Amino acid sequence: MPRTENNNVTILGSGPQTIVMAHGFGCDQNMWRFLTPYFVPDHRVVLFDYTGCGKAATTRFNVQKYSTLDGYAQDLLDVCADLDLRDAILVSHSVSTMIGLVAGLQDPSRFHSMAMVCPSPCLMNQPPDYHGGFDRADLEELLAMMDQNYIGWANYLGPVVTGLPNGTDLAAELSGSFCSTDPIIAKTFARAAFMADLRHLLPRARHPTLLLQSATDALASQAVGEYTHAHLPDSQLAVVDATGHCLHMTHPAEVARLIRAFMAARP
Amino acid sequence: MIPPLDMLPGGVLVTTLGREVRFANAFFRTDLGLDDTALVGAQIETLLTPASRVFYDTYLHPLLLNEGRCDEVQFNLISGSGTPVPVVACLRRADAPETLVFWCIMRADNRNKMYEELVKAQEDVNSHARRMQDLAATDSLTGMPNRREFERQARRDLRSADRAGHSIALLMIDIDHFKSFNDNHGHAAGDEVLRRFGATLMAVSRKGETVARLGGEEFACCLYDADQAGAAAFARRVHDSLRALVVEQRSVTVSIGITIRPAGGTRDLVALLKLADVALYAAKSAGRNCTMHHSDTGPTPCT
Structure with missing residues (x-):
């Protein structure tokens, strides 16, 4: 079985240049539906879900592999390998920006350049010099919140009380809902995203990179954007006058315009 | 208002x-x-x-x-x-x-508050279940996988080898003259032999090599993607590493029986274990402290 079947790969449009879009923590490839119309007419756009997210297979999920961003980078590289991609443009959001960085270091030939939407190399504060925005207590609160909401959504206490693995019925019920996943998977991803500190990898990056920074973003402040820009060689920083962490959903026209200008300047 | x-x-x-x-x-x-x-x-x-x-x-x-x-x-x-x-x-x-x-x-x-308690209850049950699972899969004396766990892992390896077109080697290992350790030096010495041999076997096994204690003085190994030469090399590693193992001033040796399921082979785990057992008995009859390989023409010595 091609590994891509595991990652629910969707291919839209066609064109000489392939763009891979990698969703962030929380949701799935549906996040890109506001942005894809700007590229589909003249590009091949590849979407996928990380293992355990959206409609990707959960059977291959294991906590150990996906407890660091390396596991997710392997998903991205598997998708690239199955489609035999070379010199693709990677458009990534949130934690995927760092997953893309890891994947790009492991197999540089897959990518031509990267456009990172709301990147942060480290969400946790690392005193005294680095202010990622969050403390460990915030992470614990978020993980608890994910449990609480899962229980609320699922409206199905059996597996929670008994601790049995989630049956396929329950998984099917949840998969119909955008942004909802098995709590173990979602929490593992959240923990991997929050515990990651990839600041040391930034100087090793090899691809031209566009950093799309939101003017006000609780997850990636402007100071974090400037930090990333200062440490990532061959990067350019574009600040979008917006609030929030989902520029590709809230400001797709502006994001598309900036990515297209970047692509034109970096043929 | x-x-x-x-x-x-x-x-x-x-x-x-x-x-x-x-x-x-x-x-x-x-x-x-x-x-x-x-x-x-x-x-x-x-x-x-x-x-x-x-x-x-x-x-x-x-x-x-x-x-x-x-x-x-x-x-x-x-x-x-x-x-x-x-x-x-x-x-x-x-x-x-x-x-x-x-x-x-x-x-x-x-x-x-209720959610917090529910989540905690779930975590307790999960960790309890994990502990029970570990206990059910582990041989308490040696800390190795037990027979149940070995069968589970070996069947998984066989299925996986089927799909990937790989061969599988199965080894049965028996400690030579184990009964006399027990009889001459007591059960504690016998347990010591089992423990230390188990540790030796775990130390020589690498990725893709499942080792387990089936019971008594009987151990088994399942080697993924291994042919006859690979299995013979593994058996040699076992014999060699035992040179350093001395309990109650007596050296410990083992007899080993090997069978191979080639790529595309159809024998199931029970049949393979039986063949490895035949080879093991041949190794015992050949004077112990050696390895025999089961082939369709009968047991042949492994060098």
Whole structure:
């Protein structure tokens, strides 16, 4: 079985240049539906879900592999390998920006350049010099919140009380809902995203990179954007006058315009 | 008369998709100690704990954009004194005449306690289940996988080798003259032999090599993607590593029987173990401390 079947790969449009879009923590490839119309007419756009997210297979999920961003980078590289991609443009959001960085270091030939939407190399504060925005207590609160909401959504206490693995019925019920996943998977991803500190990898990056920074973003402040820009060689920083962490959903026209200008300047 | 919205025992909030608060009822003053008039024009982030901001940005906002609603979501508001207040909310997006988000909020302090207990109960059960699973899979004397676990792993390897077109080697190992260790030096010495041989076997096994104690002085190995030469090399590693193993001033040796299921082979685990056992008995008959390989023409020595 091609590994891509595991990652629910969707291919839209066609064109000489392939763009891979990698969703962030929380949701799935549906996040890109506001942005894809700007590229589909003249590009091949590849979407996928990380293992355990959206409609990707959960059977291959294991906590150990996906407890660091390396596991997710392997998903991205598997998708690239199955489609035999070379010199693709990677458009990534949130934690995927760092997953893309890891994947790009492991197999540089897959990518031509990267456009990172709301990147942060480290969400946790690392005193005294680095202010990622969050403390460990915030992470614990978020993980608890994910449990609480899962229980609320699922409206199905059996597996929670008994601790049995989630049956396929329950998984099917949840998969119909955008942004909802098995709590173990979602929490593992959240923990991997929050515990990651990839600041040391930034100087090793090899691809031209566009950093799309939101003017006000609780997850990636402007100071974090400037930090990333200062440490990532061959990067350019574009600040979008917006609030929030989902520029590709809230400001797709502006994001598309900036990515297209970047692509034109970096043929 | 006090406006009815201010009489409601829950929060009513209206925000823009750009996260600006347009309206907040008196709940935010009475229950959260916030200045509800100063809230108008503020950003929704000012009402949320840092974790809830992440939750808003990664779940609620995308859901509002994608589906226009969030049902029964729980998160934490932050009170005027800075303490988190758990709430449950339903959110609806209305697009005309202007895009606004309507929030209906209820306090969830007790519900939150119940969830915390549920989550803790789940974690307890999970960790208990994991411990039971480990116990059920482990041989208590040697700490190695037991027979049940060996069969599970070996069957998995056989299936996987089927799909990938790989061969599998199965080895049965028996400690030579084990009974005399027990008889001459007591059961504690016998246990010591089993423990130390188990440790030796685990130390020589590498990735893709499953080793287990089946029971008594009998051990088994399943080598993934190994042919006859690979299995013979493994057996040699076992014999060689035993040179250093001395218990009660007696050296410990083993006899080994090997069978190979080539790529495309159809024998199941039971049949393979039986053949490896035949080879093992041949090794015993050949004088022990050696390895025999089972082939279709009968047991042949392994060098």
